[in-house]
């Protein structure tokens with residue numbers, strides 16, 4: 001069996017797959033077979049009897065990738081998917097904490113707060129403490145808390161140099177108290193808690209260190225500090241850690257991921273086996289050339305020379321639309337054409353830098369009737385009605401879950417207003433209890449009748465739970481809560497009703513594939529946030545952010561919105577490191593394509609209710625012209641000079657790409673500038689009015 005497993009690998013891949021039990025780093029470019037090597041190594045270790053299913057732990061970056069990995073292994077060998085520890089960091093940590101909840105100091109049915117839940121928990125906390133949320137914006141506090149947790153720091157370990165940080169630290173502490181009281185755990189906590197569990201519990205640590213003799217990590221360049229420490233701890237008994245990564249695809253620095261981990265890994269684990277894979281098997285020549293040329297603009301790379309023996313293939317198609325609507329229409333037409341030629345929709349992807357861009361694309365797809373699936377953004381499990389239904393389910397499992405309670409205590413409306421909630425909140429805090437207990441003890445003051453009814457409703461639902469399976473429980477939750485009736489009476493509610501029905505189907509399917517457990521189902525819902533929202537098995541076009549496309553590949557890729565300010569993103573323009581991260585992101589996007597790559601941009605698009613003009617991204621000008629085929633070159637270069645894109649803004653602040661308003665010519669976008677001080681000139685494209693050079697001192701331009 002093992003020989004067929006290994007056939008087709010090139011010599012470096014072969015060497016990597018069949019390495020003995022030593023720590024190793026596989027440093028390799030996009031599409032060079034890193035994931036394939038990692039999966040094949042697992043199959044090889046199992047089939048040659050060197051490792052048992054029990055002894056392997058593999059980490060990937062997304063749930064989708066983890067599933068894919070299990071499928072690939074199962075295709076090669078009979079495996080019991082449950083005994084193999086394959087998953088994301090969050091998934092594996094969750095698994096550990098579920099098994100050892102008592103040792104970890106958690107309630108047995110602890111619930112997971114996704115990022116939106118966390119934000120509302122923080123808002124609630126600030127309100128309770130009477131703290132001005134303009135001075136301490138909830139999102140900033142969330143970043144502070146998550147950032148510290150990802151560095152492994154509890155509140156008492158946070159160093160403070162000023163009053164503001166001292167206050168943030170105090171709030172972090174309060175937030176932890178609230179989470180503990182409510183028995184909830186946020187994403188970063190999953191990791192930190194399981195790290196501490198292993199660190200502080202020698203018996204458990206010893207057990208798992210002895211168990212996982214082989215640890216394999218995909219997308220190693222994007223592990224953050226705490227994930228790295230977690231791995232190091234678990235591998236402390238001498239496990240053979242097999243890490244694969246690509247520094248050019250590090251795209252989570254903003255979230256604390258650290259390419260430095262790759263260098264540390266070599267020293268900390270005394271790695272002397274470093275294998276480079278340089279042959280790309282995914283993309284045709286032109287696509288690979290474009291990617292290589294682009295990434296060459298970054299400094300400080302570890303350096304790789306990626307090549308392919310595939311033909312050059314088709315040129316990269318560039319389409320420059322007048323508006324985002326036209327861009328979307330162009331894509332719909334091309335997708336239709338490719339589909340007619342026999343290409344599966346699911347083998348085509350639409351990629352965008354920011355989630356907000358998907359709306360226009362989705363709208364065009366919706367109108368065209370092309371089936372599509374969105375990864376990221378508002379996924380199935382993030383939709384309002386689904387979150388409401390899950391909140392009822394959570395309350396049935398644990399009525400002291402304050403987040404869930406607050407979400408639905410007055411949804412559907414039952415006359416419980418904010419004032420009542422404040423009173424309940426105060427009673428709860430006064431007695432150090434959950435809001436549920438406050439509600440049960442009549443702590444709602446004069447509005448206690450409405451609250452009493454809610455308590456009865458939940459009690460009633462809980463009383464019926466015995467003997468029901470998960471599907472029946474979901475059914476019970478959506479019917480008796482009044483959600484179904486509510487949406488039935490809502491003119492716009494049809495789609496929501498369908499989603500609720502889908503939730504029942506999701507539960508039924510969950511029981512088939514997993515266990516019949518509400519907690520497990522809720523956990524999966526939080527972790528996956530709906531990665532299988534569209535009808536399973538249906539051929540559908542794939543829409544996702546570039547971040548979500550990591551590790552995937554498609555026959556055709558449409559990279560959209562390739563404009564200054566969008567990609568690279570506005571937020572990154574002031575720092576060279578940030579632009580380099582954007583460039584790596586563009587590199588990831590381009591290297592997803594096997595045969596056909598489209599790059600599109602729009603001269604104007606609606607953003608926040610305003611029309612905004614843009615010019616082509618600097619990244620487009622970094623790709624050699626001879627690899628590109630402009631589909632509508634006619635009006636491209638004159639209106640959209642791409643030559644002068646400065647790294648930092650000029651002193652007057654009107655950088656290329658900036659949107660300006662002129663009293664007479666109206667709205668325009670800066671395309672060039674020269675001179676300084678009194679003799680500074682800027683060139684502005686005013687769309688219909690044309691492109692004009694203006695003396696800045698006289699022009700009365702305002703930046704918008």
Ligand code: ATP
Pocket residue numbers: 008009010013028029030031032033034035036037246249280281282550551552553591
């Ligand atoms: P990424 O950096 O994007 O994650 P990767 O290095 O993990 O890419 P894979 O996804 O493992 O690359 O492989 C890319 C493609 O090349 C896959 O379709 C894979 O099946 C194919 N491939 C890898 N190695 C070989 C090989 N030796 N022969 C033929 N095809 C291969």
Ligand code: MG
Pocket residue numbers: 034035036218551
């Ligand atoms: Mg991969």
